[in-house]
Structure formats: C-alpha cells, structure tokens
Amino acid sequence: MSEESKLEVSKDKGKGKAKREEGELGAIPDNILEQLLKQNPGLASEVQGLDTKKLDELMKGMALKDVLTGMPAGGKNRKDMASYKFWNTQPVPKFGEDEPLPDGPLRESDLARVKTVGAELIEGFEWDTIDLTDDQQVKEVYELLSNHYVEDNEAMFRFNYSASFLHWALKAPGWVKNWHVGVRITSTKKLVAFISGIPVTLRVRENVLQCSEINFLCIHKKLRGKRLAPVLIKEVTRRCNLESVWNAIYTVGVVLPKPISTCRYFHRSLDWLKLFETGFSPLPASSTKAKQVTKYALPANTSTRGLREMEAKDLDAVHDLFTRYMERFDLVPKFTVEEIEHWLLNGGSKYDERIVWTYVVEEEGKITDFFSFYSLESSVIGKKETIRAVYLFYYASETAFSKSPDAKKELKARLNALIHDALILAKKLNFDVFNALTLLDNALFLEEQKFGAGDGSLHYYLFNWRTAAINGGIDERKNVDQERGSGVGVVML
Numbered sequence: 001m002s003e004e005s006k007l008e009v010s011k012d013k014g015k016g017k018a019k020r021e022e023g024e025l026g027a028i029p030d031n032i033l034e035q036l037l038k039q040n041p042g043l044a045s046e047v048q049g050l051d052t053k054k055l056d057e058l059m060k061g062m063a064l065k066d067v068l069t070g071m072p073a074g075g076k077n078r079k080d081m082a083s084y085k086f087w088n089t090q091p092v093p094k095f096g097e098d099e100p101l102p103d104g105p106l107r108e109s110d111l112a113r114v115k116t117v118g119a120e121l122i123e124g125f126e127w128d129t130i131d132l133t134d135d136q137q138v139k140e141v142y143e144l145l146s147n148h149y150v151e152d153n154e155a156m157f158r159f160n161y162s163a164s165f166l167h168w169a170l171k172a173p174g175w176v177k178n179w180h181v182g183v184r185i186t187s188t189k190k191l192v193a194f195i196s197g198i199p200v201t202l203r204v205r206e207n208v209l210q211c212s213e214i215n216f217l218c219i220h221k222k223l224r225g226k227r228l229a230p231v232l233i234k235e236v237t238r239r240c241n242l243e244s245v246w247n248a249i250y251t252v253g254v255v256l257p258k259p260i261s262t263c264r265y266f267h268r269s270l271d272w273l274k275l276f277e278t279g280f281s282p283l284p285a286s287s288t289k290a291k292q293v294t295k296y297a298l299p300a301n302t303s304t305r306g307l308r309e310m311e312a313k314d315l316d317a318v319h320d321l322f323t324r325y326m327e328r329f330d331l332v333p334k335f336t337v338e339e340i341e342h343w344l345l346n347g348g349s350k351y352d353e354r355i356v357w358t359y360v361v362e363e364e365g366k367i368t369d370f371f372s373f374y375s376l377e378s379s380v381i382g383k384k385e386t387i388r389a390v391y392l393f394y395y396a397s398e399t400a401f402s403k404s405p406d407a408k409k410e411l412k413a414r415l416n417a418l419i420h421d422a423l424i425l426a427k428k429l430n431f432d433v434f435n436a437l438t439l440l441d442n443a444l445f446l447e448e449q450k451f452g453a454g455d456g457s458l459h460y461y462l463f464n465w466r467t468a469a470i471n472g473g474i475d476e477r478k479n480v481d482q483e484r485g486s487g488v489g490v491v492m493l
C-alpha cells in the first residue's frame with residue numbers, strides 16, 4: 001500500500017532532497033523551484049529566504065513532491081521492463097504495450113498444469129498454512145506485520161493492523177485457509193514471511209471475474225532483497241489456481257508492470273495538534289498552530305436528518321443501494337448480502353476491538369444513503385504513540401440517480417453533507433485523522449471537506465487480466481479531477 005498515512009514504502013528516499021543544504025535556497029534545482037512556484041504562484045514572495053526545512057514542509061502534501069519521489073507509468077521512478085526480472089515472467093500487462101486490445105486473460109488457465117506442491121524453499125525455511133481460527137497464529141501474523149509491514153519513506157510510521165482487523169480482513173465470506181501463506185524458519189518455527197488472499201467477485205467493466213484479493217505481503221526485514229517475494233507470490237498464485245481462481249486484484253505503493261489505475265491519498269486532520277506533534281503533519285509556513293486548529297475544527301453534532309448507525313435490519317436495503325450505486329464505476333466488487341454484512345456490520349461488536357462503523361440515512365422508512373469507515377492505526381516508530389486513523393470505506397446515495405439536469409451538483413452537495421457528518425462522527429470517536437483515496441465519487445468532496453493531498457499514490461493492479469486504464473480521480477498533475485472523477489470502486493484494506 002502507499003502513502004504518508006497509508007504509508008508508502010517505495011519512495012526513493014534521496015530523490016527530492018539531494019544536494020540541498022540547510023538555509024540555501026540557491027541549492028534547490030531551478031526546475032524544481034519553478035514547478036513549486038507554478039503550482040502555487042502565491043508562494044513567490046514567501047519562498048525568498050526560506051530554508052530547506054521550511055521548503056520541505058511546503059512541499060509535503062503537494063503534487064510536486066510526488067513528481068520528485070515516485071511516478072506511475074511513464075514516470076522516472078519506473079524501471080525499464082527488462083529489469084523487472086520477476087514481473088516480466090508474469091501474466092501482467094507490460095509497459096509500452098498500449099495498443100487497444102480487447103479485455104481478457106493474459107494466460108490460458110489449465111488446472112492440469114498446476115503443481116500440487118509448492119516450490120522448494122531454500123534450506124532452513126518451510127512453507128506453512130496459517131490457521132486464522134487459532135488466535136495464537138493470528139498473533140504471530142500480527143507480530144510480523146506490526147514490526148515489518150509498510151512504513152513511510154522516513155521510517156517514522158508503520159501500519160499497525162490489529163489482530164481484530166486481521167480476523168475481519170482475512171476471514172471474509174468464502175475465505176480459503178490455504179490462501180493464508182506463511183514461511184517459517186524450520187528450526188525455530190518463527191514466522192518470517194506472509195502473503196494472503198481472500199476471494200472476491202469483481203466486475204471489470206462488463207466482465208465478471210472470480211478473483212483473489214491479495215494483501216499483507218510481508219517479509220521480515222532481515223530477509224529482504226533475497227528474491228523471496230516472487231516465491232511467495234508464485235506460491236499464493238498456485239494455491240489460488242488450485243481453487244480454479246486465475247485472476248487477482250492487488251494494490252501496491254510501488255510502480256510495477258502495470259497499474260490499471262492510480263489513486264492518490266488524501267488526509268483530513270481531526271486532531272491537528274496531535275498530528276503535528278507526532279510529525280505526521282507539518283505546520284505550513286504561512287500558518288500558525290492556532291490557525292491550523294481552527295481550520296480543522298468541526299461542529300459537535302451531525303446535521304443529516306435520519307442519520308443513524310446501520311443495523312442488521314438494513315442489510316437488504318443497503319445491499320440494493322450499494323449494488324445500484326456501484327454500477328456507475330468500472331472496477332467494483334460484487335457483494336452478496338452476506339458480504340455486505342461482513343464488511344459493513346461484522347467489523348463491529350464481533351471482535352475485541354471495533355474496526356468498522358457504518359451509518360445509514362433513513363427517510364420515511366427508506367434507506368436513502370449510507371457511508372462507512374474503518375479504523376487502522378499507525379505506530380509512531382520508536383515511540384509508544386499511535387496515529388488513530390480512519391479510512392473512508394464504501395458509501396452510496398440515492399441522489400446519484402437524480403434525473404435533474406443538475407444531478408452532479410446535487411450529488412456533490414449530498415456527498416459533502418454526508419462526509420462532513422462522517423468527519424464529525426470520527427472526531428467524536430476520538431480519531432486523529434480521516435483518510436481517503438481519490439476513488440469512487442471522492443473527487444466531489446475531498447477539497448471542500450479540507451482533505452489535504454498526501455505523499456502517497458496507490459496503484460491498482462489486476463493479475464492475468466488486460467483492460468484499458470481506469471481513471472483514478474486525479475489528473476496528469478495528480479490533482480483531484482472533479483470533471484472525470486474515478487472509475488475505481490474497490491476499496492482495498
């Protein structure tokens with residue numbers, strides 16, 4: 001995964017900062033300065049005399065930093081195809097192959113050719129299937145991830161997926177035990193690597209695919225750079241193929257061959273002071289702490305009439321609204337009622353710790369809207385503190401089906417009202433920051449609701465499926481693209 005919040009591992013640390021010395025504006029390459037000023041002409045007067053640290057702060061959260069640190073297809077950060085030694089051998093679209101071919105698989109599926117045992121690991125390591133009905137094994141996965149999973153570029157924050165979160169995320173309806181793959185040290189049985197899949201039915205434009213959703217690929221820091229990741233990926237592929245699943249969806253912060261879409265992370269401060277004190281948010285040069293706190297203040301109460309928490313009795317109505325709303329996007333999960341229950345309700349009281357909150361709007365006995373968000377902490381590395389983040393999950397509104405000539409305006413107004421209430425609810429629940437990507441209809445409210453652009457991009461990939469690129473809700477400069485919006489309707493955890 002990516003991001004300053006959903007922390008991006010991939011960024012080339014040195015790139016944006018190379019050869020600049022403290023206090024020396026002159027040392028900043030001219031082209032970079034030029035781009036900075038082009039994006040923010042108002043900075044021209046302020047930029048005089050800024051030291052490097054301040055400039056860095058200004059750049060944080062701006063598209064420019066992304067230009068410097070990591071780019072999707074076509075960007076400087078991309079390796080040439082030949083150097084993707086592993087990905088070159090996989091059924092994924094290649095860079096440079098942009099001719100409009102029909103949508104379809106890239107490799108023939110043949111169950112008879114799928115190996116019945118995994119490839120041998122190097123001596124001293126062994127495969128294991130992690131049993132997530134056993135709390136002890138969930139704890140082992142938790143410990144591996146909490147120490148070795150995705151960090152930000154500066155190694156300040158690391159995702160801290162809780163054991164409750166892992167129960168919820170990895171035991172979705174139809175989950176397959178064999179798709180929870182671990183590597184252990186033979187002598188000590190210590191878990192040192194993990195990758196997971198869960199089943200999901202996806203619609204990619206007009207095709208419906210039985211896929212696995214791959215996530216939580218993690219290798220112990222001491223075993224990095226040893227080409228173990230390709231071995232894990234091939235093993236989970238084999239295990240999916242054994243269930244006659246030939247396609248997968250996954251999201252990664254790094255550029256691999258070849259993203260079908262790229263979304264950008266946005267962050268809305270709920271407790272700005274805490275975010276500042278933990279180093280998550282900078283103090284913009286033109287602001288003060290007090291101004292920042294005022295900027296992000298929220299009312300005490302929500303204002304949408306009929307808003308309440310979702311209950312089991314709402315399942316059919318929410319499923320129906322969700323299904324219709326999602327028809328408007330190109331890449332979407334096709335959820336059953338049982339899956340809606342799992343994803344929107346079961347992250348509630350079922351676990352030690354609550355993961356997901358879902359609210360509906362009921363007007364005259366009819367569910368007209370719903371929205372949900374899930375909780376995912378990041379640890380502040382080397383400290384006891386955590387950043388309590390929520391991520392916008394699925395939502396839908398009947399307003400999307402308005403026949404009025406002002407339909408888009410109406411949807412925009414409705415979503416702004418709903419998300420404003422979501423922010424208030426998350427604040428009441430004591431969360432520090434509300435994160436969202438530029439997918440779904442988010443482009444219609446991110447800026448208005450004071451979400452700021454993050455450092456990270458999240459690239460969406462499909463395994464063994466070719467389709468044309470899908471809008472990720474950002475333009476060429478990675479700014480929110482309200483006009484075109486996004487075709488991405490899958491929210492990955």
Ligand SMILES: CCCCCCCCCCCCCC(=O)SCCNC(=O)CCNC(=O)[C@H](O)C(C)(C)COP(=O)(O)OP(=O)(O)OC[C@H]1O[C@@H](n2cnc3c(N)ncnc32)[C@H](O)[C@@H]1OP(=O)(O)O
Nearest residue numbers: 001084085086087216217218219224225226227228229246
């Ligand atoms: C039909 C079913 C199909 C199922 C499978 C579908 C595909 C699923 C794909 C997986 C979706 C995962 C979704 C998530 O969970 S994204 C989250 C990934 N996890 C982290 O970022 C946690 C911290 N980092 C690590 O644990 C390691 O650095 C990882 C494990 C990421 C790489 O370990 P390491 O650093 O020790 O590298 P290596 O020497 O073993 O291997 C180097 C090769 O691996 C390629 N690489 C590097 N990072 C990734 C990455 N995130 N996805 C895919 N490939 C990646 C790299 O380009 C190179 O290949 P090539 O450039 O030579 O070609």
